[in-house]
Amino acid sequence: MSVLQPVRRFRPRLPRVPLSIMLVSAIILVIVAVALLAPWIAPADPLRQDLLGRLKPPGTVGRTGVTYLLGTDDLGRDLLSRILYGARVSLSVAVLSVLVSTLVGVTLGMMAGWFRGWTDTVIMRLVDIMLSIPAILLAVLTVAVLGPGFLKLVLVLGLTRWPRYTRVAYAQTLQVANLPYIKASELAGAGAARILFRHVLPNIAGPILIVATAEFGLMILFEAGLSFLGLGIQPPSASWGSIMSVGRQYVERAWWIVAFPGACLFLLVLSVNVLGDWLRDRLDPRSRIR
Amino acid sequence: MSEEGETVLDARDVAVHFGGRSTLFGRPPATVRAVNGVDLVIRRSETVALVGESGCGKSTLSNAIVGLQPPTRGSIAIKGRQVVGAGRRALNEIRRDVQMIFQDPALSLDPRATIGATVAEPLSVRAVARGGELKRRVAELLTQVGLRPEHATRYPHQFSGGQRQRVVIARALALEPALVVCDEPVSALDVSVRAQILNLLVTLQKRTGVAYLFVSHDLSVVRHIADRVVVMYLGRIVEEAEREVFFAAPKHPYTRALMSAVPEADPVVQRAKQRFVLKGELPSPANIPPGCPFHTRCPLATEICVSDRPELTPRPDGARVACHHA
Numbered sequence A: 001m002s003v004l005q006p007v008r009r010f011r012p013r014l015p016r017v018p019l020s021i022m023l024v025s026a027i028i029l030v031i032v033a034v035a036l037l038a039p040w041i042a043p044a045d046p047l048r049q050d051l052l053g054r055l056k057p058p059g060t061v062g063r064t065g066v067t068y069l070l071g072t073d074d075l076g077r078d079l080l081s082r083i084l085y086g087a088r089v090s091l092s093v094a095v096l097s098v099l100v101s102t103l104v105g106v107t108l109g110m111m112a113g114w115f116r117g118w119t120d121t122v123i124m125r126l127v128d129i130m131l132s133i134p135a136i137l138l139a140v141l142t143v144a145v146l147g148p149g150f151l152k153l154v155l156v157l158g159l160t161r162w163p164r165y166t167r168v169a170y171a172q173t174l175q176v177a178n179l180p181y182i183k184a185s186e187l188a189g190a191g192a193a194r195i196l197f198r199h200v201l202p203n204i205a206g207p208i209l210i211v212a213t214a215e216f217g218l219m220i221l222f223e224a225g226l227s228f229l230g231l232g233i234q235p236p237s238a239s240w241g242s243i244m245s246v247g248r249q250y251v252e253r254a255w256w257i258v259a260f261p262g263a264c265l266f267l268l269v270l271s272v273n274v275l276g277d278w279l280r281d282r283l284d285p286r287s288r289i290r
Numbered sequence B: 001m002s003e004e005g006e007t008v009l010d011a012r013d014v015a016v017h018f019g020g021r022s023t024l025f026g027r028p029p030a031t032v033r034a035v036n037g038v039d040l041v042i043r044r045s046e047t048v049a050l051v052g053e054s055g056c057g058k059s060t061l062s063n064a065i066v067g068l069q070p071p072t073r074g075s076i077a078i079k080g081r082q083v084v085g086a087g088r089r090a091l092n093e094i095r096r097d098v099q100m101i102f103q104d105p106a107l108s109l110d111p112r113a114t115i116g117a118t119v120a121e122p123l124s125v126r127a128v129a130r131g132g133e134l135k136r137r138v139a140e141l142l143t144q145v146g147l148r149p150e151h152a153t154r155y156p157h158q159f160s161g162g163q164r165q166r167v168v169i170a171r172a173l174a175l176e177p178a179l180v181v182c183d184e185p186v187s188a189l190d191v192s193v194r195a196q197i198l199n200l201l202v203t204l205q206k207r208t209g210v211a212y213l214f215v216s217h218d219l220s221v222v223r224h225i226a227d228r229v230v231v232m233y234l235g236r237i238v239e240e241a242e243r244e245v246f247f248a249a250p251k252h253p254y255t256r257a258l259m260s261a262v263p264e265a266d267p268v269v270q271r272a273k274q275r276f277v278l279k280g281e282l283p284s285p286a287n288i289p290p291g292c293p294f295h296t297r298c299p300l301a302t303e304i305c306v307s308d309r310p311e312l313t314p315r316p317d318g319a320r321v322a323c324h325h326a
Helices: A019-043 A079-115 A117-132 A137-144 A150-177 A180-188 A192-228 A239-250 A256-282 B058-067 B088-095 B115-125 B131-144 B149-153 B161-173 B192-209 B221-225 B243-248 B253-261 B266-271 B301-308
Strands: B007-018 B030-042 B046-049 B074-079 B098-101 B179-183 B211-216 B228-235 B236-242
Touching: A019 A256, A079 A117, A079 A150, A079 A192, A079 A239, A079 A256, A117 A150, A137 A150, A137 A192, A150 A192, A180 A192, A180 B098, A180 B115, A180 B161, A192 A239, A192 A256, A239 A256, B007 B211, B030 B058, B030 B074, B030 B211, B030 B236, B046 B058, B046 B221, B058 B074, B058 B179, B058 B211, B098 B161, B115 B131, B115 B149, B115 B161, B131 B149, B131 B161, B149 B221, B161 B192, B161 B301, B192 B211, B192 B221, B211 B221, B221 B243, B228 B243, B228 B253, B236 B243, B236 B253
Parallel strands: B046 B211, B046 B228, B098 B179, B179 B211
Antiparallel strands: B007 B030, B007 B074, B228 B236
């Protein structure tokens, strides 16, 4: 190591955001914007079928004069428009179900880790039970009983995926709960709710954020799977998952039906994971000074 | 000197045992007797040092006193109010009068809370003060411990170890407690900062009349700050004396061994010093020797030490010692 290092310390303290983070943030912003603006920017009605113009490759000019930029699907619908509208469904299902499972999972995990005793036993055994039931089976059963629908889908996904958060929150809470600053808070007279949400939660948020970002991608894929089984989003409305599920049958003849939503999905999930990883580091006040 | 002043802490026959409950499978694990029948009285404005090697039950006893660790047996009263068996609400009332300062200042402050929020917590949780009044009180507390009011918006990582310990002290004193349990408050600090923190504790004691239970294994620190010294060995008090008496005439062989382990600054004195070396290891508190718990390592031990446990008995100079031979 050289003694003479470039003098870096004296640079003005600008919020230094790496290029990769700017890039993934831009991708996420674009996808969110597109989802919000779908009705205004979609070149065609995503539901209008044209059976004679089915499975046309990208760039085909349709009989009505519309250019199918990304081609058409098996019913001759404009793939680009379907992807734009599908972003709404995929994003909102993923965001909402991640929120539901985080809320449920983290609260239960912190309670188990804090109160110990029978609370711990009951919650953690419930987690074991939940994890031993195939999630898809549980989802199928629930939907079979409740019937399909957007909100039900969110609840089904959210309420089958919480055990992962619980495990992480539980382990982290066990670690944090014995630290002197938690004891000090107890001595200060703080109750369990205050200790858990004011002191424990901020200090275990990092690992939970990682789980949440990983789960976000899984949720989109899960939704796709359920939609494929006919238990999620009901046709004719589309999500990225359902578009891909249908396109799977035509993959030799029409690669674009799977490729484009798949690419969007890949970009979104990757971006969210990268951003989440970075956020975890940034949210730690100890690293803020750098 | 110890006669005047109201009693702040009155602990009687406190014992804390761990484990020993039978499990579903196999035999129950051996009971760990971390604290095994301790009597301790602390009066207003008094500093009592609790010394002993690690594993002797110092920290367990301090946790029991502040109500973080329910004792297996005995009674602990803070200003006449019973900690043992107190419900949550009663315990919270008692904790106005007993607070704690922890060993490692890096771990005693929530890294994600500002200094201001940390110091304000005891006040805001109990609705002692809010809004502008709360801010004023926090600023006052920070000034009292030698920090500046504008430090309130900063985070713990922006402070040095000594400064963090000042914040911890400010939080402990926020409710003007009668007793503060200091669990090795300076052992994690640089030597240069130690004296500052110790002097701060002394200054605050003069101003507020707070009593300290000062847990330490560092006899030089104890000599500096304590009015009275209590030595623990394997969960029991083996010697208790006023500071002058304690340092001038240590009686229990264990105390003498501790003393002779303190290095002298002057090499001539150091070489001339009679060493009192213990043999063997500290026995496990899960398996305390019968009779005098110290007999396995004691150079003075005889048969009676193996069969009879010596009680704490008063000596002419006011010290109380648990030894058959000293």
